[in-house]
Amino acid sequence: MNRKKMTSSRRHHLKSLVLSIAFGLMDVEAKQLVANKEAHMNEHCPVLDLPGSTQELQELCKKLNQQIDQVDEERYDLESKVAKSNKEIEDLKIKVVDLQGKFKKPALKKVRMSADAMLQALLGSKHKVSMDLRANLKQVKKEVKEESAEQVGDWRKNIEDKAGMDGRKKMFESEA
Secondary structure (H helix, E strand, O other): OOOOOOOHHHHHHHHHHHHHHHHHHHHHHHHHHEEEEEEEHHHHHOOOOOOOHHHHHHHHHHHHHHHHHHHHHHHHHHHOOOOHHHHHHHHHHHHHHHHHHOOOOOOOOOOOOHHHHHHHHHHHOOOOOOOOHHHHHHOOOOOOOOOOHHHHHHHHHHHHHHHHHHHHHHHHHOOO
């Protein structure tokens, strides 16, 4: 496969083209959103004409309060439906994960921790447990072997005695 690498100027040019197209689409979307909002407001909120007498103003306020109550009820109903569907979606996601049986285990990091710190992390800060491992060890006194100078003797003499076939013969005779 012979793939040619794209030059940086070509890549920059293509990137700027893609961004200009995306910005154009976003502008169209924003204009459409504003138009939709205006249409909705014109449909649901007629132009307000204020009456001159207080009696008519009070009736208008009551009518507006009733509309506000109705909109609040609809909003509450819609919010409860959304919350219920979100809960169902979460439950279904959990069921899907359970049915797949694949749980991704996170990569664990090595942590250097002493035994005391580990116990404190497990049991909490209330329990003061110290593991003094050396306290339970048995005390052993070392016995110093004193080899007699006669056994060791002069090392040069031992080497000379064991050198050659005569020395090997002496070794076998002394062991037997």
